[in-house]
Amino acid sequence: MHSTAEENYIKAIYKLSGGGAKAVSTTGLSESLETKPASVSDMLRKLSAKDLVHYVKYHGVQLTEEGRRVALKIIRKHRLWEVFLVQKLHFTWDEVHEVAEQMEHVKSELLIQRLDEFLGHPRVDPHGDPIPTEAGELRQEEQRVLSSLAVEQKGVVCRVKDSQPAFLQYLNKMGIQIGSQLQVVDKIPYDNSLEISIDKTKSVILSSDVLDKIFVINP
Amino acid sequence: MHSTAEENYIKAIYKLSGGGAKAVSTTGLSESLETKPASVSDMLRKLSAKDLVHYVKYHGVQLTEEGRRVALKIIRKHRLWEVFLVQKLHFTWDEVHEVAEQMEHVKSELLIQRLDEFLGHPRVDPHGDPIPTEAGELRQEEQRVLSSLAVEQKGVVCRVKDSQPAFLQYLNKMGIQIGSQLQVVDKIPYDNSLEISIDKTKSVILSSDVLDKIFVINP
């Protein structure tokens, strides 16, 4: 098994490299992890010995296939815990990160399987980022603007375009958050507003201004 | 804040001393923590410097008031997570410990507050052990053997004495688990068996053997 420190390096490399694609610099990592470059060099040598990264001195690191697998596992755990914290314990978006950062290192396959089940196999975290599958795949969902849905069509909120407090508060009042299950009930042709049902419980009318700012994926 | 290792020592001292009462030996701790006695001596010096324990060389340790406070906080976290794992994620009694052992070290006041709320402020963990309050108090519920209840009396199952699979499966079949609400319906003097109603729905006859292994607290 890997140490917490190792896991944090792997995760940081994954993020900085944009999913394991490009190589990452020592300084970049040291800034991201808030450690000194010398410490990073140290750790990269160790990770390289474990074949979690390809490391060429003075020329940066990249994740190996195995490293990428490990990264996705950690990210899966992190995002599932974020969903738990927001949906079940009513944390706000800004409160979750620090705690999820700790929970992601708890070791138990069964725990994550059961948590995933308990949460209803969510596909995005509270920030709208996709949750890797158990198999370690990061399926990129096709995102659509809510305004583009036809009557009867469904979608799960995955992203909002406007992050101003006023807008977020409005969504909150409506009962809409990332992960909410929406369905178009009716279309009002006069002003292109839509009647939307939220989580199969209540329904509201949203103006086309608002509809243009909400993105959904297929349920 | 305290390290995971420190927290584990504090918890072990608490447990071995029976709640912080008596002093605990180096060897006792080393066995309980699966480390060598020399390592324990080492750590005790450190904990003593932090005033978490009273440590007199060659004569054992005891928790200070502060140490006891810390211990109860950890135990509270551990037991709340156990409740979560069993009640929400459907872990079995034997699967919870290892995982709760890791989760108890996650640092966040808010997390524990919210978890407690989410679980409905449970008073005992899945093994029937009491959960310390947020204030750090261990209210000791009076536990009674089920066999000691008179006709009409009620109780909530808080623990069972026998943890062999056969017995647990039997209870499961009967529909009895920790938290079940029981009431004595009738007494059969011939063999001291009792007719017990379970969660106000059905009722069964339990032999005195079984009755002696089930403990309840006042509802």
Add this chain to the structure above:
DNA sequence: ATAAAAGTTTAGGTTTGCCTAAATATAATT
């Protein structure tokens, strides 16, 4: 093309938490 600047690695050191082996204190036995 070469010197200066920036980035990276190595060398040597620290702390935490563990280890073994040796020394010392306490307890048990004769």
Add this chain to the structure above:
DNA sequence: AATTATATTTAGGCAAACCTAAACTTTTAT
């Protein structure tokens, strides 16, 4: 009371993960 046995501590080391300072590469700018 003296000796043996057991428990505990001290001394010296090791690995992980960090640090600073110095050495070395690569890049940039003259």
